[in-house]
Amino acid sequence: MVFKAIVVDIDGTITYPDRRLDFTAAEKLxxxxxxxxxxxxxxxxxxxxxxxxxxxxxxxxxxxxxxxSTAYDNKPHIVEGTLEECERAVEYLSTFFDITRLxxxxxxxxxxxxxxxxxxxxxxxxxxxxxxxxxxDTNYAIHVKNSRVDKGTGLIELARLLDFVPGDxxxxxxxxxxxxxxxxxxxxxxxSNADVDTKKNADLVTSRAYGEGTSExxxxxxxxxxI
Ligand SMILES: O=C(O)COP(=O)(O)O
Ligand SMILES: [Mg+2]
Numbered sequence: 001m002v003f004k005a006i007v008v009d010i011d012g013t014i015t016y017p018d019r020r021l022d023f024t025a026a027e028k029l030x031x032x033x034x035x036x037x038x039x040x041x042x043x044x045x046x047x048x049x050x051x052x053x054x055x056x057x058x059x060x061x062x063x064x065x066x067x068x069s070t071a072y073d074n075k076p077h078i079v080e081g082t083l084e085e086c087e088r089a090v091e092y093l094s095t096f097f098d099i100t101r102l103x104x105x106x107x108x109x110x111x112x113x114x115x116x117x118x119x120x121x122x123x124x125x126x127x128x129x130x131x132x133x134x135x136x137d138t139n140y141a142i143h144v145k146n147s148r149v150d151k152g153t154g155l156i157e158l159a160r161l162l163d164f165v166p167g168d169x170x171x172x173x174x175x176x177x178x179x180x181x182x183x184x185x186x187x188x189x190x191x192s193n194a195d196v197d198t199k200k201n202a203d204l205v206t207s208r209a210y211g212e213g214t215s216e217x218x219x220x221x222x223x224x225x226x227i
């Protein structure tokens with residue numbers, strides 16, 4: 001089957017473990033003929049800058065689906081009403097843990113926290129109080145995000161704006177915030193550093209890790225004429 005576009009996670013998927021961009025993966029993405037969307041838990045300006053600097057269109061999904069944008073300087077779409085519940089949940093968590101917010105001045109739809117407290121314990125605490133949020137650990141940050149948005153819902157919305165359907169996309173990712181994106185895409189790929197659950201939701205798992213895994217995936221897709 002031939003797919004029309006690709007959506008790729010940033011941290012842990014086109015980077016080295018320490019977040020340095022893997023230039024080979026970036027070159028391969030830049031040379032593709034199909035549109036390449038970057039999808040991240042990070043903030044919109046990080047996603048847009050990464051896309052622009054690689055040489056892509058700037059079509060991005062940021063804040064785990066809370067924000068999406070069709071091109072570099074187009075007005076972004078921001079899912080309204082999602083931040084408040086996350087703020088309440090984080091306020092509650094701050095009575096249990098000494099937590100540090102990341103990029104609070106830029107985040108519009110969710111809260112990201114430094115990974116220096118026990119996310120599983122925080123999950124248990126919030127579940128008891130019935131907050132409508134999810135705690136996601138990407139290995140780079142702990143995100144407190146609204147349950148109704150994820151990179152999958154972001155891809156559904158952005159695909160529509162780009163005149164595609166989610167099934168037109170091949171998705172590549174590495175962690176639990178990529179799961180829904182892999183599920184709604186037409187073909188999901190997990191790089192080998194991905195967690196077990198993310199791998200379970202993928203159609204293909206690469207043998208190489210991080211950016212090298214993405215380079216391997218792109219070579220595979222081209223060799224199989226899937227893009
Ligand atoms: O911002 C994070 O925590 C991770 O970002 P990612 O979704 O690009 O891997
Ligand atoms: Mg990632």
